[in-house]
Amino acid sequence: MTQPTSKPMLxxxxxxxxxxxxxxxxxxxMQLPLGEIAIPNELVFPLNQHIGTPADxxxxxxxxxxxxxxxxxxVGGLSVPVHASTSGTISAIEDRVxxxxxxxxxxxxxLTSDGxxxxxxxxxxxxxxxxxxxxxxxxxxxxxxxxxxxxxFPTAIKLNPSGGIEGQNxxxxxxxxxxxxxxxxxxxxxxxxxxxxxxxxxxxxxxxxLGSPQRVVIGIEDNKPNAxxxxxxxxxxxxxxVSVFPTKYPSGGEKQLIQILTGQEVASGTIPASLGIVVQxxxxxxxxxxxxxxxxxxxxxxTTCVGEALHTQRNIKVLLGTPVQxxxxxxxxxxxxxxxxxxxxxxxxxxxxxxxxxxxxxxxCIIAPSQSEMPEPPPAQACIRCGLCAEACxxxxxxxxxxxxxxxxxxxxxxxxxxxxxxxxxxxxxVCPSAIPLVQYYRAAKGVIRxxxxxxxxxxxxxxxxxxxxxxxxRAEQEKEEKRQARKQAAEKAKRLAAEKxxxxxxxxxxxxxxxxxxxxxxxxxxxxxxxxxxxxxDPAAEKAKLERAVSSAQSRFEKLESRFIDAEEDxxxxxxxQLKQAEVRLKDAKKNLSHFLEAQxxxxxxxSTKPEKxxxxxxxxxxxxxxxxxxxxxxxxxAAAIERAKAKSEAMASMSQEDKLKTQLASLEARVQKAREKxxxxxxxxxxxxxxxxxxxxxxxxxxxxxxxxxxxxKESN
Amino acid sequence: xxxxxxxxxxxxxxxxxxGLALVFGGILGFxxxxxKVEGDPIVEQIDSLLPQTQCGQCGHPGCxxxxxxxxxxxxxxxxxxxxQSTINAIASLLDVEAPSLDExxxxxxxxxxxxxxxxxxxxxCTKCIQACPVDAILGAAKQMHTVIIDECTGCDLCxxxxxVDCIDMxxxxxxxxxxxWEKPETGISTNxxxxxxxxxxxxxxx
Numbered sequence: 005m006t007q008p009t010s011k012p013m014l015x016x017x018x019x020x021x022x023x024x025x026x027x028x029x030x031x032x033x034m035q036l037p038l039g040e041i042a043i044p045n046e047l048v049f050p051l052n053q054h055i056g057t058p059a060d061x062x063x064x065x066x067x068x069x070x071x072x073x074x075x076x077x078x079v080g081g082l083s084v085p086v087h088a089s090t091s092g093t094i095s096a097i098e099d100r101v102x103x104x105x106x107x108x109x110x111x112x113x114x115l116t117s118d119g120x121x122x123x124x125x126x127x128x129x130x131x132x133x134x135x136x137x138x139x140x141x142x143x144x145x146x147x148x149x150x151x152x153x154x155x156x157f158p159t160a161i162k163l164n165p166s167g168g169i170e171g172q173n174x175x176x177x178x179x180x181x182x183x184x185x186x187x188x189x190x191x192x193x194x195x196x197x198x199x200x201x202x203x204x205x206x207x208x209x210x211x212x213x214l215g216s217p218q219r220v221v222i223g224i225e226d227n228k229p230n231a232x233x234x235x236x237x238x239x240x241x242x243x244x245x246v247s248v249f250p251t252k253y254p255s256g257g258e259k260q261l262i263q264i265l266t267g268q269e270v271a272s273g274t275i276p277a278s279l280g281i282v283v284q285x286x287x288x289x290x291x292x293x294x295x296x297x298x299x300x301x302x303x304x305x306x307t308t309c310v311g312e313a314l315h316t317q318r319n320i321k322v323l324l325g326t327p328v329q330x331x332x333x334x335x336x337x338x339x340x341x342x343x344x345x346x347x348x349x350x351x352x353x354x355x356x357x358x359x360x361x362x363x364x365x366x367x368x369c370i371i372a373p374s375q376s377e378m379p380e381p382p383p384a385q386a387c388i389r390c391g392l393c394a395e396a397c398x399x400x401x402x403x404x405x406x407x408x409x410x411x412x413x414x415x416x417x418x419x420x421x422x423x424x425x426x427x428x429x430x431x432x433x434x435v436c437p438s439a440i441p442l443v444q445y446y447r448a449a450k451g452v453i454r455x456x457x458x459x460x461x462x463x464x465x466x467x468x469x470x471x472x473x474x475x476x477x478x479r480a481e482q483e484k485e486e487k488r489q490a491r492k493q494a495a496e497k498a499k500r501l502a503a504e505k506x507x508x509x510x511x512x513x514x515x516x517x518x519x520x521x522x523x524x525x526x527x528x529x530x531x532x533x534x535x536x537x538x539x540x541x542x543d544p545a546a547e548k549a550k551l552e553r554a555v556s557s558a559q560s561r562f563e564k565l566e567s568r569f570i571d572a573e574e575d576x577x578x579x580x581x582x583q584l585k586q587a588e589v590r591l592k593d594a595k596k597n598l599s600h601f602l603e604a605q606x607x608x609x610x611x612x613s614t615k616p617e618k619x620x621x622x623x624x625x626x627x628x629x630x631x632x633x634x635x636x637x638x639x640x641x642x643x644a645a646a647i648e649r650a651k652a653k654s655e656a657m658a659s660m661s662q663e664d665k666l667k668t669q670l671a672s673l674e675a676r677v678q679k680a681r682e683k684x685x686x687x688x689x690x691x692x693x694x695x696x697x698x699x700x701x702x703x704x705x706x707x708x709x710x711x712x713x714x715x716x717x718x719x720k721e722s723n
Numbered sequence: 724x725x726x727x728x729x730x731x732x733x734x735x736x737x738x739x740x741x742g743l744a745l746v747f748g749g750i751l752g753f754x755x756x757x758x759k760v761e762g763d764p765i766v767e768q769i770d771s772l773l774p775q776t777q778c779g780q781c782g783h784p785g786c787x788x789x790x791x792x793x794x795x796x797x798x799x800x801x802x803x804x805x806x807q808s809t810i811n812a813i814a815s816l817l818d819v820e821a822p823s824l825d826e827x828x829x830x831x832x833x834x835x836x837x838x839x840x841x842x843x844x845x846x847x848c849t850k851c852i853q854a855c856p857v858d859a860i861l862g863a864a865k866q867m868h869t870v871i872i873d874e875c876t877g878c879d880l881c882x883x884x885x886x887v888d889c890i891d892m893x894x895x896x897x898x899x900x901x902x903x904w905e906k907p908e909t910g911i912s913t914n915x916x917x918x919x920x921x922x923x924x925x926x927x928x929x
Contacts, residue, residue, distance in 0.1 A: 052899065106902050384907070410906070444907045451903020458901070463775035466876050469857040470777045470785055 015221075015247045018267040020260045022398040023252040024431045026187050026351070028227060033190045033310040036318035038198050041334035043121055047325030048100050048362040049075065049086050049113045054150035055157050056082030061113055067094045070124040072301050075113050078145065084158045085148045089303035089323035092117035103328075103347055103364055107357035115325065126299030137163075137213045140296055147295030148302045148365075153181060153192075153256075153285030154348060156366040159292060162284065163213050165277035175214040176280040179265055180207050180222040180289050182231065183256030186349030189369040191306045192286050194319040196224070196231035199290050200238035206289030207244045209296055214282060221245040222286065223265050225255060253351065254429040258283045260398050272425050287368075307363060309335045311372035313342035322363050328370060329359040343378055346371040350378065351430040385438040393432035393442060399425050403432040403442050410445035415453050423449060548605075551598040558591040607647065666716040673709045680705055766794045772812045776804040777856035778878030780829045785856060798822070803829035804878070834894040837875040838882070842867050844889035851881035851890060 052058035059076035069075060069088040076086040096114040101107055132140060145160035165173040180203070184192040196203055203222070211220045222239070224232050226248050236246050249255065249264050259270045262281055270276050276283055284292075287305065294300045303324055310317045315336020322331060328345070345356040349369055363370075371378075393403035401422060409417045423446060432442045565584045684698040728735040770790035781801035783789040793799055799813045800822040807824060814821035824831055840851070840860075847865040859875045862868030870881075882890045 102899060104899055104902070106897075108897060108899050108902055110899055413906075441907045444904060447904035448906035452906075455901065455903060459774070462876075463773075464771075466775040466777065466857050466874070467770070467786065469859070469874065470775065471787075473856065473858050474785075 015245060017247060017249040017264050020252070020255065020263050020398050021400050022396045022431060023254065024396050024434050025251070026253055026434060028251070029187045029310075030190050030193070030227065032317045033188070033308050033319055034193065036316065038194055038306065039316070039318050039320045041320055041322065041326075041331060043090050043117050043119055043323065044326050044330040045117060046095070046327065047089060047092075047115045047117060047323065048327060049088070049115065049325045050100070050102050050362065050364060051076050051086060051111045051113065052102075053086065053156060053324075053364040053366065054084050055155065056080075056084075058111065059083060059086050061097050061111075063094050063097075063113065065094050065097055068092070069094060069115065070122050072124045072126065072303055074146075074148075074301070075115075082158060082161060084145060084150050084160070085301075086113065087148050087301040087303050088115055089325050090115070090117045091120050091122040101358060101361055103356065103361040103367065105354035105357065112362075128298055129296055132209060132296050133212065137215070140209070140213050143296050143299075144292050147291070147300070149288060149291050149295060150302075150365050151285055152287035152291060152305060152365060152368070154352070154366050154368055156364075159284065159288055162277075162282055163210065165214070165282060173277040174280055175217045175277065175282050177219040177221070177266060177282075178207065178211050178214055178217050179261060179281060179283045180210075180220075180286050181256060181258070181261055181283055182222050182224040182228075182235070182286040183261055184228070185225060185251070185253045185256035186351050186353075186369075187253075188310050188371055189308050189349050190310075191308045191319055191368045193228045193231045194308075195287055195290065195306050196228070197234045200231075200234035202290040202293050203235060203286050204238040204242055204244055205297070206286075206291075206293035207239075208242060209293050210282075210284060210289055211243075217280075217282075219245065221247050221265055223247045223249065223255075223261055225249065225251040227251040254398055254427065254431065257398065257427050257429060259427070272422055302365060305363070305365065305367070307331070307367055308369040309372075310369065311342065312374035312377045313338050313372040324363060324365060326363045327359070328356065328361055328363065331363060331370065332359060332372060337372055341374045342372045343375040343380070344373070346373070346378075351434070352428060381441070382439045384440045387438055387440060390437060392435040392437065396431040396435045398429060398431060399427060401426055406449075407440065407442055407445055410449040413449075413452070415449065415456065418449050419453065423453070426450075548598075548601060551594070551601050555591070555594040555598050558587065558594040562587040562591050666712060666719060670709070670712050670716060673705065673712055677702065677705045677709055763791075763794060766790050768816055769793050769813060772805075772809060772816065773802060774805040774809060774876075776876040776878040778804055778876070778880060779856075780804070782828070793817075798825065800825045801828045803831050804876075806831035832877075836877045836892040836894050837872050838870045838877070838879075839891045839893045840868055840870055841889040841891065842869060844887055846887055848886055850884040850886065854880045854884045856880060 051061065057079045060079050061076045063069060063075045068091075070091045071088060073088045074085050075088050075094070078085045092115050094113060095116040098112065098114065099109040100112040100114065102110045102112075129135065129143075135143075141160045141163050144163065145158070149159045150156045151159060151162075165175055167173075182192055182196050182203075184190070207220050207222060211217060220243055222235055222244060224235065224246065226232070232246065232248055239246055247265055254260055255264055258276060261283060262276055262279070263269055266279075266281065268279050268281070270279060270281075291302050291305075295302070304321055305324060306319050307322050308319050309331060314332070315338070318335070320331070320335070328347075345359065346353045347356050347361075347367060347370055348354060350371060350373075353369065353371070387404065387407065389404060391404065393407075394401075397403055399422075406418060406421055406423055406426070409415075409421065410423075426443075426446050428443050428447060430443045433440070433444075436442060562584070565580065565587050568580060680698065680702045684695070684702055687695050687698050766787070767790075770787050773786040773790055775786050777785045779785065780803050781789045781792075783792055789797075789802065793813065799817070799819070800810050802809055803824060807821075810824060811821045838851075838860075845862075845867045847862060847867060849862065849864050849868070851868060852860045852862055856878060857874055857876055859871045860868050860881060861871060877892065879892060882892065
């Protein structure tokens with residue numbers, strides 16, 4: 005097998021199921037030798053010319069770059085870098101229309117060329133056998149090489165089929181794909197004729213990287229006799245086989261070519277490497293060789309320019325990033341004649357929405373057909389179930405069945421019928437007598453299924469997060485509840501302890517207490533007030549300290565806020581102002597509480613002193629009286645007087661009838677209202693800031709007055 | 724044994740059938756314990772079909788409660804983010820007729836959207852963070868907040884609580900990665916005769 009042969013027809017090839025024989029139309033572009041066009045003024049480099057993660061720009065707008073300089077670095081494993089294809093200045097890094105049928109924009113680096121085409125110095129490697137395969141793979145990756153056949157899969161990944169695991173996917177066959185089965189395209193034909201030596205050298209290089217597989221074969225369809233001859237001559241004396249097989253579309257599909265050359269079928273859902281086979285395009289092999297041997301990154305490719313709307317139909321050596329418009333005008337494009345513009349072949353390519361898009365690494369052909377050359381497909385008619393599509397399918401699928409399911413959007417059934425084994429070659433659509441755009445249906449269904457899968461992943465993720473959030477909130481609630489319970493228990497305990505203390509105290513002074521009760525029988529409100537004061541005075545020192553703390557903390561907060569308010573920006577002021585006011589109110593409250601407390605203490609001492617029959621523990625009385633400052637003496641007296649008054653009043657009230665009671669209340673209320681009015685007037689006159697407080701107080705009192713009056717009237721009526 | 728069967732066929736039959744009933748009863752009882760299914764599998768299945776936006780447009784606080792509601796006989800057409808495809812999927816799961824979307828709960832959005840916080844205007848009130856059902860908003864009190872686009876389900880729930888109205892729902896840009904071909908028009912064209920057809924204009928190369 006490994007010996008060179010001058011009779012390629014002797015190598016056994018196999019047949020694939022299905023396939024079609026569309027008009028080849030390859031002659032037009034092969035009449036002229038490989039052409040070159042002028043360097044365009046502006047080149048556009050999409051960051052994602054390959055399958056995988058987009059590259060990351062490493063240049064800035066305004067930078068000057070040379071041809072071959074890296075302008076975007078690969079990101080992650082499944083990615084390749086991008087290189088400038090000529091010298092010039094980076095004029096923009098922005099979203100531009102991509103070579104895509106929907107005219108979607110994507111991130112691109114835009115280069116304004118200087119027309120000099122100055123190249124950076126490449127590092128040559130005379131004998132790559134001295135390097136490790138891993139080093140060579142790194143060189144190939146660094147040169148930005150992705151499958152030039154059309155798919156754009158990063159070549160370096162394919163060259164490492166074991167994925168770093170020893171003994172996995174050992175390669176026994178390397179196939180170079182020179183089939184080029186699609187009509188019109190002749191880029192690889194031209195490449196194999198003009199660069200035969202590089203292609204064969206590339207085959208040897210890839211074989212070396214892959215650990216010298218037993219078989220290295222270049223597969224070429226028999227409609228390219230010149231390319232076959234050139235490759236055979238170049239392969240003379242090497243271990244590279246040249247296998248020629250009958251022309252049939254789509255022999256150039258990866259899985260189809262493997263079947264033709266080895267008779268093996270790649271199982272559904274697996275990759276060729278699982279059979280020990282690697283397939284690379286001839287152009288990729290050449291680019292890999294040039295990258296290793298001459299250090300030359302991927303900056304140009306051969307692209308077929310064909311179609312009756314062009315004056316010159318030929319293959320050209322084109323710099324990557326060249327706008328299609330420039331390439332077309334260099335070849336005498338007549339826009340009025342063109343029916344549309346196709347990137348790729350007529351079977352699997354796509355219509356371009358505009359001509360501003362650049363040539364990328366995967367652009368093997370641009371077709372500018374005339375109306376008569378590629379007329380608009382006739383309208384689709386009903387499926388007549390002729391079965392021609394099933395006969396044409398190279399993947400042995402059931403296109404008709406897939407069509408029904410795709411039409412009915414039964415995605416599960418489509419997957420059960422192996423929709424994803426469809427290579428979208430278009431053979432079924434080509435043979436369909438009803439002109440049904442079958443592949444369109446499959447593409448749409450595949451898209452929807454992929455989309456749904458993505459959505460499923462996303463929704464699962466969202467569910468996870470939602471459930472986690474629920475859990476988190478529940479946990480927080482639980483923690484809060486636990487804390488609340490703990491606080492409650494602590495409070496209960498404190499209460500119990502206090503009660504026990506009180507009980508003990510009560511037991512010691514029971515007799516006095518009963519006397520007290522007798523004394524206060526007629527003055528319930530006063531007794532209640534006294535009890536409250538007593539409870540508060542349980543630990544007056546601590547209480548006082550607490551209130552004082554509150555005052556000082558409120559004070560410090562107020563001061564802090566004030567200083568912040570002064571420093572604050574204009575837009576923050578409003579917010580701070582509100583906070584400041586709040587702090588002020590709090591400070592006032594705290595101060596008020598403290599003064600109330602002090603008053604209450606005084607009051608209590610006074611009360612105790614006014615009840616000579618109540619026995620006092622001498623040290624307590626001492627401590628309390630000691631605390632009273634001389635300045636408080638006056639208020640002390642006033643409080644005592646007030647209490648006396650209240651006592652007398654309540655005693656009098658108790659003896660009064662209901663009506664009298666109400667009358668007295670009314671009188672006192674009227675007096676209070678009068679007083680409040682006076683106060684308000686005074687406040688208004690002074691412009692005090694508490695006017696509103698006075699006013700509401702007055703209003704409240706007035707309503708109270710009104711209700712008391714009413715009550716009195718009703719009482720009178722009922723009497 | 725045979726005597727019993729021949730002499731007392733009725734009793735023999737009763738004994739035989741009773742014995743069988745006991746045996747199978749035992750097997751079923753064992754199986755019920757051994758192969759007990761935790762939870763309600765139908766709720767799980769419905770939940771997995773719902774879009775998990777957790778938007779609450781159905782009137783439930785999240786997708787799972789709605790799935791439970793459906794399992795208890797609620798209408799299946801209350802989910803606007805899922806749209807008709809979700810309704811169809813649930814209908815085929817439950818083997819019922821697929822109704823059309825109940826517009827009362829909202830309309831199906833044509834474009835997918837994500838929340839976007841105009842960060843200059845954010846005052847850091849954390850209200851949107853509390854509203855987000857999937858914790859997709861990042862931020863702290865008095866600090867600027869931002870939305871993690873990949874986690875946002877586009878449920879809208881954060882827009883309402885924002886006191887300064889700085890949250891927009893913006894449609895997601897389509898990229899090459901999530902673009903896919905549209906299904907061709909399925910109707911059979913009426914202008915089959917070539918001369919009846921409209922002259923071809925679209926895609927005319929400039």
